[in-house]
Amino acid sequence: MKKLVAAIFFVAIVIIVWLLNTSLLVTPPSGTAKILAHRGIHQVYGLDGVENDTCTAERIERPRHAYIENTIASMRAAIDSGAEVIELDVHLTPDRQFAVFHDWTLDCRTNGTGVTEQTPMSKLKTLDIGYGYTADGGKTFPFRGRGQGQMPTLTEVFTALPHGRFLINFKSERREEGATLAVLLRAHPEWRKLVFGVYGGAAPTQETLRLVPGLKGYDKHSTLACLGRYAAYGWTGIVPDACHDTLIVVPGNYARFLWGWPARFAARMAAAGSEIILLGPYGGGDFTSGIDNADDLALVPPNFSGYVWTNRAETIGPLLGRRLAASSDQTNRN
Incomplete structure (x- = not known):
């Protein structure tokens, strides 16, 4: 009997957490994804092996x-x-x-x-x-x-x-x-x-x-404070003070681990007065990896209305525009 009660309790907790964090039961913030161009349009380079003192001008594509x-x-x-x-x-x-x-x-x-x-x-x-x-x-x-x-x-x-x-x-x-x-x-x-x-x-x-x-802004400490505390108890629906009225940078490969990603998380941050900046995959070092090619666009949710950080605005701008147009056409046909 004790095992049965424990199992029922566990299932109930799982259901409650799911209900609090599923994006299926929330309307995402209105608007469409917006391009944030890192350094404008520039000469790009591979990030492998780049350190603080690496001369990246000597390794451009x-x-x-x-x-x-x-x-x-x-x-x-x-x-x-x-x-x-x-x-x-x-x-x-x-x-x-x-x-x-x-x-x-x-x-x-x-x-x-x-x-x-x-x-x-x-x-x-x-x-x-x-x-x-x-x-x-x-x-x-x-x-x-x-x-x-x-x-x-x-x-x-x-x-x-x-x-x-x-x-x-x-x-x-x-x-x-x-x-x-x-x-x-x-x-x-x-x-x-x-x-x-x-x-x-x-x-x-x-x-x-x-x-x-x-004015909104962030540094490494404030970013870690926001995302770390949200990871700890954001499942409850409570948004940490560190996530209020700020810019929240989210590495694309870790986004799916955020409670309520994408729509519920976006709605919570919007209600807290914050903007989301979606980066490319984070693999260590600084936060400069961008959404830079067609494959990376898979990291951008269909109804995402935040900012997409890119090192190739000349590529991602048109690609994102065509994706949004195709989504709009599909909606109209339905």
Whole structure:
């Protein structure tokens, strides 16, 4: 009898957990998937073996286009491909400007040397940011000369693309970067709507969030706090405080393990005031793996209305558009 009671109790718990977390009994948030273009449209490279000090410009794939990451031209091309948000990287220079450039040092991609944040913007403007790119081990450098003077400031990006939206990645742990961005947005309130969010270094990210009301953002600690606590007790329907009013990055290969994925999870996060960013498969290292090809699109649920992180906006934008159109046609026929 005790075994029977225990079995019935176990089955009842399973049924309750299923009812609380199945997506079959919830309407997903309205809207369609949106493209978030990592670094704009850029030259891609394999992630295998990449470490913090790897010069990725020396291992790019054979170029399919002429765009260089983090340039205004690459961001404009990403928007033209359907991207709603552009991710970009910033460094606060000694002359108090935000240089839009990925690397901590200049040696890999440019014809300059030194630490990016320690170099005045006036000097950075003289560099060729396409100098170091090669797809054949240094036999040829197809972008040399094409990036001369093309490193923009954040102010130039906002001015050139007034209808864009940007996810700003702080590359340092300098709290003053967050304070400086807040001052910039106060001085130009029309630019506040251009900032989708901030992330990266914990100190500048949290400082920006403290000083700019309503802005969303995340760092490694806040992401782990949200997803870790949700994994522990999210099955109850309770959304941890760490998951409220924020940006939640979800690796595509782990998404199915989240309580209520996809529709129930999305509805809970929407009710908590948060946005979901769906990444590609996570295999260690940083969160830069994207939804980058047709096979990866299988990780994007049919009714997903969050943001799809991609390194190939020029490919995924049209593919996602055709998938949505096909789904709409099927719905109409039914």
